[in-house]
Amino acid sequence: MPIQLSDASFTYPNGTPAVENVNLTIGDGERVAIVGQNGAGKTTTVKMMNGLLRPTSGTVSVDGELTADRSAADIAKSVGYVFQNPDDQIFGSDVQGELEYMPKYYRWDAVKRTERVKRAAMMTGIGHFMQLNPNDLPFAIKKFVAIGAILVGECRYVILDEPTAGLDGRGLKLLNRMIDQLGADGIGVITITHDMRFVADTFDRVVAMAHRTVIADGDVHDVFADDSVMREAKLKRPEVSQLARDLGLSDTALRLGDVAALVP
Known part of the structure:
Protein backbone atom coordinates (compact mmCIF):
# COMPACT_ATOMS: atom_id res chain seq x y z
CA MET A 1 0.00 0.00 0.00
CA PRO A 2 1.27 3.52 -0.78
CA ILE A 3 1.98 6.54 1.33
CA GLN A 4 -0.73 9.05 0.45
CA LEU A 5 -1.13 12.71 1.36
CA SER A 6 -4.48 14.26 0.45
CA ASP A 7 -4.76 18.05 0.81
CA ALA A 8 -2.43 17.66 3.78
CA SER A 9 -1.57 20.87 5.63
CA PHE A 10 0.33 21.56 8.81
CA THR A 11 0.19 24.74 10.89
CA TYR A 12 2.29 25.28 13.99
CA PRO A 13 0.51 26.11 17.26
CA ASN A 14 1.54 29.78 16.91
CA GLY A 15 -0.42 29.96 13.65
CA THR A 16 2.54 29.75 11.26
CA PRO A 17 1.74 27.56 8.23
CA ALA A 18 4.46 25.06 7.27
CA VAL A 19 2.74 23.02 4.54
CA GLU A 20 -0.45 23.76 2.63
CA ASN A 21 -2.62 21.39 0.61
CA VAL A 22 -0.01 18.81 -0.38
CA ASN A 23 -1.25 15.99 -2.58
CA LEU A 24 1.27 13.21 -3.03
CA THR A 25 1.26 9.45 -3.49
CA ILE A 26 4.40 7.32 -3.19
CA GLY A 27 4.17 3.67 -4.14
CA ASP A 28 6.05 0.61 -2.98
CA GLY A 29 9.69 0.55 -4.09
CA GLU A 30 9.76 4.07 -5.54
CA ARG A 31 12.83 6.30 -5.30
CA VAL A 32 11.65 9.85 -4.78
CA ALA A 33 13.65 13.02 -4.11
CA ILE A 34 11.85 15.98 -2.55
CA VAL A 35 13.68 19.20 -3.37
CA GLY A 36 13.31 22.92 -2.71
CA GLN A 37 14.82 25.72 -0.70
CA ASN A 38 14.74 25.97 3.08
CA GLY A 39 11.23 26.83 4.21
CA ALA A 40 9.57 25.16 1.22
CA GLY A 41 7.95 22.55 3.47
CA LYS A 42 10.06 19.48 2.67
CA THR A 43 10.87 18.37 6.21
CA THR A 44 7.35 18.93 7.47
CA THR A 45 5.99 16.90 4.56
CA VAL A 46 8.17 13.86 5.22
CA LYS A 47 7.60 14.05 8.97
CA MET A 48 3.88 13.76 8.27
CA MET A 49 4.61 10.58 6.32
CA ASN A 50 5.85 8.69 9.37
CA GLY A 51 3.73 10.25 12.08
CA LEU A 52 6.29 12.57 13.67
CA LEU A 53 3.83 15.31 12.74
CA ARG A 54 0.09 14.97 12.18
CA PRO A 55 -1.69 17.09 9.57
CA THR A 56 -3.78 19.91 10.97
CA SER A 57 -6.07 19.50 7.97
CA GLY A 58 -6.34 16.97 5.17
CA THR A 59 -5.16 13.39 5.62
CA VAL A 60 -2.05 11.23 5.48
CA SER A 61 -2.33 7.46 5.18
CA VAL A 62 0.18 4.62 5.27
CA ASP A 63 -0.83 1.05 4.42
CA GLY A 64 -4.33 2.38 3.82
CA GLU A 65 -4.69 3.59 7.41
CA LEU A 66 -4.78 7.21 8.52
CA THR A 67 -1.73 8.27 10.50
CA ALA A 68 -4.06 10.19 12.80
CA ASP A 69 -5.39 6.84 14.03
CA ARG A 70 -1.97 5.26 14.69
CA SER A 71 0.95 5.86 17.02
CA ALA A 72 4.25 7.13 15.66
CA ALA A 73 5.91 3.91 16.85
CA ASP A 74 3.44 1.83 14.86
CA ILE A 75 3.90 3.92 11.70
CA ALA A 76 7.69 3.68 12.07
CA LYS A 77 7.41 -0.07 11.46
CA SER A 78 6.48 0.79 7.87
CA VAL A 79 8.19 4.16 7.36
CA GLY A 80 11.66 4.62 8.84
CA TYR A 81 13.11 8.11 9.27
CA VAL A 82 16.84 8.91 9.35
CA PHE A 83 17.56 12.38 10.70
CA GLN A 84 20.00 14.75 9.01
CA ASN A 85 22.15 14.92 12.15
CA PRO A 86 22.90 11.44 13.53
CA ASP A 87 23.39 12.93 17.00
CA ASP A 88 19.63 13.58 17.06
CA GLN A 89 19.00 9.85 16.67
CA ILE A 90 21.88 7.84 18.15
CA PHE A 91 21.86 7.08 21.88
CA GLY A 153 13.69 -2.94 11.08
CA GLU A 154 11.32 -4.22 8.43
CA CYS A 155 10.09 -0.90 7.09
CA ARG A 156 8.92 -0.69 3.49
CA TYR A 157 9.96 2.95 3.12
CA VAL A 158 13.10 4.73 4.31
CA ILE A 159 13.22 8.53 4.57
CA LEU A 160 16.73 10.03 4.34
CA ASP A 161 17.12 13.64 5.43
CA GLU A 162 20.11 15.27 3.62
CA PRO A 163 21.99 11.96 3.48
CA THR A 164 24.97 13.24 1.44
CA ALA A 165 25.90 16.02 3.87
CA GLY A 166 29.36 15.33 5.28
CA LEU A 167 30.10 12.36 3.02
CA ASP A 168 33.22 12.00 0.87
CA GLY A 169 33.40 10.13 -2.43
CA ARG A 170 33.68 6.75 -0.73
CA GLY A 171 30.67 7.50 1.44
CA LEU A 172 28.63 8.58 -1.58
CA LYS A 173 29.43 5.32 -3.38
CA LEU A 174 28.37 3.34 -0.32
CA LEU A 175 25.17 5.37 -0.01
CA ASN A 176 24.25 4.78 -3.65
CA ARG A 177 25.02 1.07 -3.39
CA MET A 178 22.81 0.87 -0.31
CA ILE A 179 19.95 2.65 -2.08
CA ASP A 180 20.29 0.25 -5.02
CA GLN A 181 20.05 -2.70 -2.63
CA LEU A 182 16.97 -1.26 -0.97
CA GLY A 183 15.39 -0.88 -4.39
CA ALA A 184 16.24 -4.47 -5.27
CA ASP A 185 14.51 -5.50 -2.02
CA GLY A 186 11.40 -3.54 -2.98
CA ILE A 187 11.89 -0.90 -0.29
CA GLY A 188 10.99 2.67 -1.24
CA VAL A 189 13.50 5.46 -0.62
CA ILE A 190 12.45 9.06 -0.05
CA THR A 191 15.07 11.76 0.37
CA ILE A 192 15.02 15.47 1.04
CA THR A 193 18.20 17.06 -0.21
CA HIS A 194 19.88 20.14 -1.65
CA ASP A 195 22.34 17.97 -3.59
CA MET A 196 21.05 18.08 -7.15
CA ARG A 197 23.84 15.87 -8.50
CA PHE A 198 22.84 13.17 -6.01
CA VAL A 199 19.25 13.51 -7.17
CA ALA A 200 20.20 13.29 -10.85
CA ASP A 201 22.45 10.26 -10.33
CA THR A 202 20.23 8.29 -7.99
CA PHE A 203 16.52 9.12 -8.22
CA ASP A 204 13.87 8.52 -10.83
CA ARG A 205 11.19 10.87 -9.57
CA VAL A 206 11.44 14.41 -8.24
CA VAL A 207 8.92 16.35 -6.19
CA ALA A 208 9.73 20.08 -6.22
CA MET A 209 8.33 22.24 -3.44
CA ALA A 210 8.02 26.00 -3.04
CA HIS A 211 5.71 28.28 -1.08
CA ARG A 212 4.89 25.40 1.29
CA THR A 213 3.36 23.20 -1.39
CA VAL A 214 4.20 20.93 -4.33
CA ILE A 215 4.82 22.79 -7.60
CA ALA A 216 6.05 19.86 -9.72
CA ASP A 217 6.07 16.08 -9.52
CA GLY A 218 7.49 13.90 -12.25
CA ASP A 219 10.42 12.24 -13.96
CA VAL A 220 13.75 13.68 -12.88
CA HIS A 221 14.68 14.63 -16.47
CA ASP A 222 11.44 16.50 -17.05
CA VAL A 223 11.48 18.41 -13.77
CA PHE A 224 15.09 19.54 -14.13
CA ALA A 225 14.44 20.62 -17.72
CA ASP A 226 11.55 22.89 -16.70
CA ASP A 227 13.03 26.37 -16.25
CA SER A 228 9.92 27.78 -14.61
CA VAL A 229 9.94 25.08 -11.93
CA MET A 230 13.65 25.49 -11.26
CA ARG A 231 13.25 29.26 -10.90
CA GLU A 232 10.23 29.03 -8.63
CA ALA A 233 11.91 26.41 -6.43
CA LYS A 234 15.16 28.43 -6.53
CA LEU A 235 17.15 25.41 -7.63
CA LYS A 236 20.10 24.95 -9.95
CA ARG A 237 20.25 21.97 -12.27
CA PRO A 238 23.31 19.70 -11.91
CA GLU A 239 26.53 20.93 -13.54
CA VAL A 240 26.46 18.16 -16.14
CA SER A 241 22.91 19.05 -17.10
CA GLN A 242 23.78 22.73 -17.42
CA LEU A 243 26.84 21.88 -19.53
CA ALA A 244 24.75 19.79 -21.90
CA ARG A 245 22.35 22.68 -22.31
CA ASP A 246 25.12 25.27 -22.79
CA LEU A 247 26.66 23.10 -25.50
CA GLY A 248 23.32 22.78 -27.23
CA LEU A 249 23.35 18.99 -26.82
CA SER A 250 20.25 18.36 -24.74
CA ASP A 251 17.81 19.94 -22.28
CA THR A 252 17.23 16.67 -20.43
CA ALA A 253 20.67 14.99 -20.14
CA LEU A 254 21.62 14.66 -16.46
CA ARG A 255 24.57 12.29 -16.20
CA LEU A 256 28.06 12.20 -17.71
CA GLY A 257 27.16 9.07 -19.64
CA ASP A 258 24.15 10.84 -21.15
CA VAL A 259 26.30 13.74 -22.33
CA ALA A 260 29.11 11.53 -23.65
CA ALA A 261 26.63 9.62 -25.77
CA LEU A 262 25.52 12.89 -27.41
CA VAL A 263 28.98 14.13 -28.36
CA PRO A 264 29.66 13.52 -32.10
Whole structure:
Protein backbone atom coordinates (compact mmCIF):
# COMPACT_ATOMS: atom_id res chain seq x y z
CA MET A 1 0.00 0.00 0.00
CA PRO A 2 1.27 3.52 -0.78
CA ILE A 3 1.98 6.54 1.33
CA GLN A 4 -0.73 9.05 0.45
CA LEU A 5 -1.13 12.71 1.36
CA SER A 6 -4.48 14.26 0.45
CA ASP A 7 -4.76 18.05 0.81
CA ALA A 8 -2.43 17.66 3.78
CA SER A 9 -1.57 20.87 5.63
CA PHE A 10 0.33 21.56 8.81
CA THR A 11 0.19 24.74 10.89
CA TYR A 12 2.29 25.28 13.99
CA PRO A 13 0.51 26.11 17.26
CA ASN A 14 1.54 29.78 16.91
CA GLY A 15 -0.42 29.96 13.65
CA THR A 16 2.54 29.75 11.26
CA PRO A 17 1.74 27.56 8.23
CA ALA A 18 4.46 25.06 7.27
CA VAL A 19 2.74 23.02 4.54
CA GLU A 20 -0.45 23.76 2.63
CA ASN A 21 -2.62 21.39 0.61
CA VAL A 22 -0.01 18.81 -0.38
CA ASN A 23 -1.25 15.99 -2.58
CA LEU A 24 1.27 13.21 -3.03
CA THR A 25 1.26 9.45 -3.49
CA ILE A 26 4.40 7.32 -3.19
CA GLY A 27 4.17 3.67 -4.14
CA ASP A 28 6.05 0.61 -2.98
CA GLY A 29 9.69 0.55 -4.09
CA GLU A 30 9.76 4.07 -5.54
CA ARG A 31 12.83 6.30 -5.30
CA VAL A 32 11.65 9.85 -4.78
CA ALA A 33 13.65 13.02 -4.11
CA ILE A 34 11.85 15.98 -2.55
CA VAL A 35 13.68 19.20 -3.37
CA GLY A 36 13.31 22.92 -2.71
CA GLN A 37 14.82 25.72 -0.70
CA ASN A 38 14.74 25.97 3.08
CA GLY A 39 11.23 26.83 4.21
CA ALA A 40 9.57 25.16 1.22
CA GLY A 41 7.95 22.55 3.47
CA LYS A 42 10.06 19.48 2.67
CA THR A 43 10.87 18.37 6.21
CA THR A 44 7.35 18.93 7.47
CA THR A 45 5.99 16.90 4.56
CA VAL A 46 8.17 13.86 5.22
CA LYS A 47 7.60 14.05 8.97
CA MET A 48 3.88 13.76 8.27
CA MET A 49 4.61 10.58 6.32
CA ASN A 50 5.85 8.69 9.37
CA GLY A 51 3.73 10.25 12.08
CA LEU A 52 6.29 12.57 13.67
CA LEU A 53 3.83 15.31 12.74
CA ARG A 54 0.09 14.97 12.18
CA PRO A 55 -1.69 17.09 9.57
CA THR A 56 -3.78 19.91 10.97
CA SER A 57 -6.07 19.50 7.97
CA GLY A 58 -6.34 16.97 5.17
CA THR A 59 -5.16 13.39 5.62
CA VAL A 60 -2.05 11.23 5.48
CA SER A 61 -2.33 7.46 5.18
CA VAL A 62 0.18 4.62 5.27
CA ASP A 63 -0.83 1.05 4.42
CA GLY A 64 -4.33 2.38 3.82
CA GLU A 65 -4.69 3.59 7.41
CA LEU A 66 -4.78 7.21 8.52
CA THR A 67 -1.73 8.27 10.50
CA ALA A 68 -4.06 10.19 12.80
CA ASP A 69 -5.39 6.84 14.03
CA ARG A 70 -1.97 5.26 14.69
CA SER A 71 0.95 5.86 17.02
CA ALA A 72 4.25 7.13 15.66
CA ALA A 73 5.91 3.91 16.85
CA ASP A 74 3.44 1.83 14.86
CA ILE A 75 3.90 3.92 11.70
CA ALA A 76 7.69 3.68 12.07
CA LYS A 77 7.41 -0.07 11.46
CA SER A 78 6.48 0.79 7.87
CA VAL A 79 8.19 4.16 7.36
CA GLY A 80 11.66 4.62 8.84
CA TYR A 81 13.11 8.11 9.27
CA VAL A 82 16.84 8.91 9.35
CA PHE A 83 17.56 12.38 10.70
CA GLN A 84 20.00 14.75 9.01
CA ASN A 85 22.15 14.92 12.15
CA PRO A 86 22.90 11.44 13.53
CA ASP A 87 23.39 12.93 17.00
CA ASP A 88 19.63 13.58 17.06
CA GLN A 89 19.00 9.85 16.67
CA ILE A 90 21.88 7.84 18.15
CA PHE A 91 21.86 7.08 21.88
CA GLY A 92 23.54 3.66 22.26
CA SER A 93 26.86 3.23 24.05
CA ASP A 94 28.19 1.08 21.21
CA VAL A 95 27.21 0.45 17.59
CA GLN A 96 26.10 -3.11 18.30
CA GLY A 97 23.71 -1.90 20.97
CA GLU A 98 22.40 0.84 18.72
CA LEU A 99 21.50 -1.66 16.02
CA GLU A 100 20.04 -4.14 18.49
CA TYR A 101 17.74 -1.65 20.20
CA MET A 102 14.82 -2.08 17.81
CA PRO A 103 14.96 -5.91 17.67
CA LYS A 104 15.06 -6.05 21.47
CA TYR A 105 12.22 -3.54 21.78
CA TYR A 106 10.05 -5.73 19.55
CA ARG A 107 11.31 -8.88 21.30
CA TRP A 108 12.50 -10.64 18.18
CA ASP A 109 14.10 -14.04 18.69
CA ALA A 110 17.90 -14.25 18.72
CA VAL A 111 18.16 -15.71 15.20
CA LYS A 112 16.09 -12.98 13.60
CA ARG A 113 17.86 -10.30 15.62
CA THR A 114 21.28 -11.53 14.54
CA GLU A 115 20.27 -11.79 10.89
CA ARG A 116 18.76 -8.30 10.75
CA VAL A 117 21.70 -6.66 12.53
CA LYS A 118 24.19 -8.43 10.25
CA ARG A 119 22.26 -7.33 7.15
CA ALA A 120 22.07 -3.70 8.30
CA ALA A 121 25.77 -3.61 9.19
CA MET A 122 26.72 -5.06 5.80
CA MET A 123 24.53 -2.65 3.83
CA THR A 124 25.92 0.38 5.66
CA GLY A 125 29.55 -0.75 5.84
CA ILE A 126 29.81 -0.41 9.61
CA GLY A 127 30.73 -4.00 10.47
CA HIS A 128 34.21 -3.02 11.70
CA PHE A 129 32.81 -0.52 14.21
CA MET A 130 30.29 -2.65 16.09
CA GLN A 131 32.09 -2.56 19.45
CA LEU A 132 32.90 1.15 19.33
CA ASN A 133 31.01 4.05 20.88
CA PRO A 134 29.24 5.97 18.09
CA ASN A 135 30.32 9.24 19.68
CA ASP A 136 33.94 8.31 18.98
CA LEU A 137 33.32 7.79 15.26
CA PRO A 138 33.68 10.32 12.42
CA PHE A 139 30.51 12.14 11.43
CA ALA A 140 30.15 10.23 8.15
CA ILE A 141 30.36 6.85 9.90
CA LYS A 142 27.83 7.99 12.48
CA LYS A 143 25.44 8.79 9.65
CA PHE A 144 25.65 5.19 8.47
CA VAL A 145 25.16 3.95 12.04
CA ALA A 146 21.94 5.97 12.17
CA ILE A 147 20.85 4.53 8.83
CA GLY A 148 21.73 1.02 9.97
CA ALA A 149 19.61 1.41 13.10
CA ILE A 150 16.60 2.02 10.83
CA LEU A 151 17.45 -0.70 8.29
CA VAL A 152 17.45 -3.29 11.07
CA GLY A 153 13.69 -2.94 11.08
CA GLU A 154 11.32 -4.22 8.43
CA CYS A 155 10.09 -0.90 7.09
CA ARG A 156 8.92 -0.69 3.49
CA TYR A 157 9.96 2.95 3.12
CA VAL A 158 13.10 4.73 4.31
CA ILE A 159 13.22 8.53 4.57
CA LEU A 160 16.73 10.03 4.34
CA ASP A 161 17.12 13.64 5.43
CA GLU A 162 20.11 15.27 3.62
CA PRO A 163 21.99 11.96 3.48
CA THR A 164 24.97 13.24 1.44
CA ALA A 165 25.90 16.02 3.87
CA GLY A 166 29.36 15.33 5.28
CA LEU A 167 30.10 12.36 3.02
CA ASP A 168 33.22 12.00 0.87
CA GLY A 169 33.40 10.13 -2.43
CA ARG A 170 33.68 6.75 -0.73
CA GLY A 171 30.67 7.50 1.44
CA LEU A 172 28.63 8.58 -1.58
CA LYS A 173 29.43 5.32 -3.38
CA LEU A 174 28.37 3.34 -0.32
CA LEU A 175 25.17 5.37 -0.01
CA ASN A 176 24.25 4.78 -3.65
CA ARG A 177 25.02 1.07 -3.39
CA MET A 178 22.81 0.87 -0.31
CA ILE A 179 19.95 2.65 -2.08
CA ASP A 180 20.29 0.25 -5.02
CA GLN A 181 20.05 -2.70 -2.63
CA LEU A 182 16.97 -1.26 -0.97
CA GLY A 183 15.39 -0.88 -4.39
CA ALA A 184 16.24 -4.47 -5.27
CA ASP A 185 14.51 -5.50 -2.02
CA GLY A 186 11.40 -3.54 -2.98
CA ILE A 187 11.89 -0.90 -0.29
CA GLY A 188 10.99 2.67 -1.24
CA VAL A 189 13.50 5.46 -0.62
CA ILE A 190 12.45 9.06 -0.05
CA THR A 191 15.07 11.76 0.37
CA ILE A 192 15.02 15.47 1.04
CA THR A 193 18.20 17.06 -0.21
CA HIS A 194 19.88 20.14 -1.65
CA ASP A 195 22.34 17.97 -3.59
CA MET A 196 21.05 18.08 -7.15
CA ARG A 197 23.84 15.87 -8.50
CA PHE A 198 22.84 13.17 -6.01
CA VAL A 199 19.25 13.51 -7.17
CA ALA A 200 20.20 13.29 -10.85
CA ASP A 201 22.45 10.26 -10.33
CA THR A 202 20.23 8.29 -7.99
CA PHE A 203 16.52 9.12 -8.22
CA ASP A 204 13.87 8.52 -10.83
CA ARG A 205 11.19 10.87 -9.57
CA VAL A 206 11.44 14.41 -8.24
CA VAL A 207 8.92 16.35 -6.19
CA ALA A 208 9.73 20.08 -6.22
CA MET A 209 8.33 22.24 -3.44
CA ALA A 210 8.02 26.00 -3.04
CA HIS A 211 5.71 28.28 -1.08
CA ARG A 212 4.89 25.40 1.29
CA THR A 213 3.36 23.20 -1.39
CA VAL A 214 4.20 20.93 -4.33
CA ILE A 215 4.82 22.79 -7.60
CA ALA A 216 6.05 19.86 -9.72
CA ASP A 217 6.07 16.08 -9.52
CA GLY A 218 7.49 13.90 -12.25
CA ASP A 219 10.42 12.24 -13.96
CA VAL A 220 13.75 13.68 -12.88
CA HIS A 221 14.68 14.63 -16.47
CA ASP A 222 11.44 16.50 -17.05
CA VAL A 223 11.48 18.41 -13.77
CA PHE A 224 15.09 19.54 -14.13
CA ALA A 225 14.44 20.62 -17.72
CA ASP A 226 11.55 22.89 -16.70
CA ASP A 227 13.03 26.37 -16.25
CA SER A 228 9.92 27.78 -14.61
CA VAL A 229 9.94 25.08 -11.93
CA MET A 230 13.65 25.49 -11.26
CA ARG A 231 13.25 29.26 -10.90
CA GLU A 232 10.23 29.03 -8.63
CA ALA A 233 11.91 26.41 -6.43
CA LYS A 234 15.16 28.43 -6.53
CA LEU A 235 17.15 25.41 -7.63
CA LYS A 236 20.10 24.95 -9.95
CA ARG A 237 20.25 21.97 -12.27
CA PRO A 238 23.31 19.70 -11.91
CA GLU A 239 26.53 20.93 -13.54
CA VAL A 240 26.46 18.16 -16.14
CA SER A 241 22.91 19.05 -17.10
CA GLN A 242 23.78 22.73 -17.42
CA LEU A 243 26.84 21.88 -19.53
CA ALA A 244 24.75 19.79 -21.90
CA ARG A 245 22.35 22.68 -22.31
CA ASP A 246 25.12 25.27 -22.79
CA LEU A 247 26.66 23.10 -25.50
CA GLY A 248 23.32 22.78 -27.23
CA LEU A 249 23.35 18.99 -26.82
CA SER A 250 20.25 18.36 -24.74
CA ASP A 251 17.81 19.94 -22.28
CA THR A 252 17.23 16.67 -20.43
CA ALA A 253 20.67 14.99 -20.14
CA LEU A 254 21.62 14.66 -16.46
CA ARG A 255 24.57 12.29 -16.20
CA LEU A 256 28.06 12.20 -17.71
CA GLY A 257 27.16 9.07 -19.64
CA ASP A 258 24.15 10.84 -21.15
CA VAL A 259 26.30 13.74 -22.33
CA ALA A 260 29.11 11.53 -23.65
CA ALA A 261 26.63 9.62 -25.77
CA LEU A 262 25.52 12.89 -27.41
CA VAL A 263 28.98 14.13 -28.36
CA PRO A 264 29.66 13.52 -32.10
